[in-house]
Amino acid sequence: MTGASSQNVGPIILLGPPGAGKGTQAKRVSEYYRIPQISTGDILREQGQRGTELGIKAKDIMARGEFVPDELMYGMVADRLRQVDCERGFILDGFPRTPAQAGWLDAFLEHEFFDNVPRSKCLPVVIRIDVDYNLLLRRIAGRRSCPVCARIYNVYLQPPRVADTCDHDGSKLIARDDDREEVIRDRLQRYEVQTRPVAQYYERKARLSAVNGEMPVERVTEEIIRLVENSRREAVGS
Numbered sequence: 242m243t244g245a246s247s248q249n250v251g252p253i254i255l256l257g258p259p260g261a262g263k264g265t266q267a268k269r270v271s272e273y274y275r276i277p278q279i280s281t282g283d284i285l286r287e288q289g290q291r292g293t294e295l296g297i298k299a300k301d302i303m304a305r306g307e308f309v310p311d312e313l314m315y316g317m318v319a320d321r322l323r324q325v326d327c328e329r330g331f332i333l334d335g336f337p338r339t340p341a342q343a344g345w346l347d348a349f350l351e352h353e354f355f356d357n358v359p360r361s362k363c364l365p366v367v368i369r370i371d372v373d374y375n376l377l378l379r380r381i382a383g384r385r386s387c388p389v390c391a392r393i394y395n396v397y398l399q400p401p402r403v404a405d406t407c408d409h410d411g412s413k414l415i416a417r418d419d420d421r422e423e424v425i426r427d428r429l430q431r432y433e434v435q436t437r438p439v440a441q442y443y444e445r446k447a448r449l450s451a452v453n454g455e456m457p458v459e460r461v462t463e464e465i466i467r468l469v470e471n472s473r474r475e476a477v478g479s
């Protein structure tokens with residue numbers, strides 16, 4: 242399944258609690274449209290592995306399941322969105338995560354991004370992935386990921402063909418530091434308090450859609466693409 246690689250797609254934002262499938266879906270939608278997936282969690286983990294100043298600051302905060310301070314996030318996201326591969330569009334996974342970040346992103350798009358890339362000017366399509374709490378717990382506990390290509394698996398729900406091994410490049414799969422049982426509930430609680438209001442922020446602006454994230458992975462992807470296509474058709478028609 243691939244989309245047109247010359248089409249302007251614009252910003253796509255995936256919201257949802259830890260374990261909802263944002264990373265899984267962002268990767269698939271990014272491959273479909275051939276636009277970059279910008280996962281703030283992946284970028285921070287990569288910075289941590291490289292031992293950069295930001296990575297060192299973020300590592301312990303992330304292991305505790307807390308949020309990295311907004312001021313550190315803004316520079317990192319702005320640098321990434323300024324790269325030329327974002328011009329046709331991009332898919333954000335894990336950002337914005339607070340209403341302040343959502344306001345910052347709107348201002349950045351309006352006052353910098355669209356000024357520099359006017360042809361890509363379209364409002365973000367914001368899609369929340371909904372999944373029941375108990376299923377989230379199971380998904381997070383079973384998650385394993387590839388340290389090389391970042392593909393995501395699940396020992397219960399989406400196992401690799403060979404145990405503990407990436408189907409794509411044969412690397413040994415790893416579990417994340419923040420997927421420990423004692424941290425998972427805190428992360429889900431923090432989502433309710435700090436990130437759910439982000440969905441309300443976009444709802445008030447009539448920009449929010451939701452998908453049922455409990456369907457099979459392929460069905461969720463189809464639904465997300467349908468929502469993006471509808472939104473872009475409406476934008477052209479208006």
Ligand code: AP5
Nearest residue numbers: 259260261262263264265281282309335380384394395458
């Ligand atoms: P981040 O990496 O963004 O983690 P998260 O938001 O907690 O989300 P997850 O990665 O846990 O879940 P997901 O929704 O991507 O689910 P996945 O696709 O893996 O952030 C980590 C940390 O970084 C934060 O806690 C914070 O410290 C920091 N951070 C990041 N961004 C920040 C920001 N903006 N501000 C401040 N701090 C920030 O799927 C989960 C599992 O379910 C997988 O095993 C998968 O195989 C399986 N699965 C997925 N979909 C399905 C399906 N349809 N059917 C069956 N199984 C499925």
